Amino acid sequence: MDARLGDVIDDFCVKCRRLTNHSVVSLLNGAAAKVRCRTCYSDHDYRNEQAPPSKKDLKKAELFNAVLSGVAPPPPPAGDADGEADSKKGAKKPGKRAEA
Numbered sequence: 001m002d003a004r005l006g007d008v009i010d011d012f013c014v015k016c017r018r019l020t021n022h023s024v025v026s027l028l029n030g031a032a033a034k035v036r037c038r039t040c041y042s043d044h045d046y047r048n049e050q051a052p053p054s055k056k057d058l059k060k061a062e063l064f065n066a067v068l069s070g071v072a073p074p075p076p077p078a079g080d081a082d083g084e085a086d087s088k089k090g091a092k093k094p095g096k097r098a099e100a
């Protein structure tokens, strides 16, 4: 696809939160790189008409990447809190731990 500066193309605008007309303001390898929304006039990278991932998805991806890179993910909100308690409190009692 050959885009040209000033071409009007559809893209997803995060400010308008929908597909709107955009003008091409920057090109990369003959394709749109940056576009300007013709409704709110904000510039952003051309996202191939794809809506950006939701915050929920971003959080999931973040967690996933943390696991991939070997970084321990933050402890889950409920349940398995043993590891955290051990690292925070230096006083480890020998023997059996009282589990409810």
Ligand SMILES: [Zn+2]
Pocket (backbone or CB within 6 Å): 013, 014, 015, 016, 017, 020, 037, 038, 039, 040, 041, 042
């Ligand atoms: Zn817009």
